[in-house]
Amino acid sequence: MHDRITSVDVFLFERPRDTAYLGKPGSGETMIGDKYVVRGFNGTVYPLIDRSIVVRLRDAQGVEGWGETYGLIAPDAVASLINDLLGPYLMSLPAQNPAETWDALYALQRNRGYWGGFLADAIAALDIALWDLHARADNKSLQAALGQPGSAQLPGYVSGLPAGTRAERLAMAQGWKDEGFHAVKIPISHTDNGDVAGEVAALRETLGPDHKIAVDMHWAYSAEAAINLGHALAPMNPWFLEAPVAPEDVDAQAAVAEGIPMPLALGEEWRTDWDYKPRMRSNACSIVQPEMGHTGITQFMRISRMAANAGAQIIPHATIGLGIFMAASLRAALAAGASCHEFQHTIYHRNAKLLGGAAACSAGRFEIPDTPGIGVVPLEEAFDFLTVIKD
Known part of the structure; x- marks a missing residue:
């Protein structure tokens, strides 16, 4: 068990990219200053750089734990919640199981209707750091602290084929298959003029009948249009x-x-099991995709247990910042019995080089060791991209 928390430090991670996530801004897309682009296909704002909020906790024995959450948009909002409210309250609490601490932090604002968004993300960062510290204090890996000790492999699926032409995307997909990856997911934006069916048909012809091909529809459809697309894709046998x-x-x-x-997959924008409950009752999905950057470890596991009890498959989502919450997600995925995990190949290895202990991903698998905590700490070179955010 870790000791009482004595310090909470908040950092902004920012690292420039040569090409923005989901590709260069198009002619029909709106720039907000020099930081953001509003994507035309779904109206959602995305940053032009890699960005997240990182936290470091220390307890009275000097043990450290690291956490991370979304800081994609308006990261100061998350940092302020930690510095002004959640961090000081955390330091007033006794040492206890991290799940109990999550409940205490969540209770602070739930009766005012604040139970998601930036608040939940801020709690997620602290929750990851608490679990990291909790496991390290007992010299256990996170998966061991969650009841599933040992190193293991976890299949990874390739997420996105960011190339300008179909021929280039097919060549990229074939390259990943040649490296041992047998599953891929494409967003609707990685198509020629929105021809999703044509893209999937070409991928199926190139990759063969057994390759898993999923489609990320990015919340862009009506129910009727989504159903119509599902039937149009049926001959290509999509994975989900x-x-x-x-x-x-x-x-x-x-x-x-x-x-x-x-199958339909949902869950990347959920923060708590309260988000899953109505969808579970409505049979709204058969694949659940908890996103560690939103849920933290406590809610990742609660959602996953509910999903397993409901007979749903667990395939975690993976947005990547520095990579701390990705490390936590991989280890929690082992404990939760996930069948595979998203592999953001344009981001993962690039930023994993800034971390000591990051899991390797090759030949279609993540290699997850049984090292203490979430297994990673920022290396010295990571601090070139980390800025302390004070009160």
């Missing part, structure tokens, strides 16, 4: 469709799940 409709619309999600002939 992801995030087809507005994320708040449980009725539409359930209608799509019932109306398409392949």
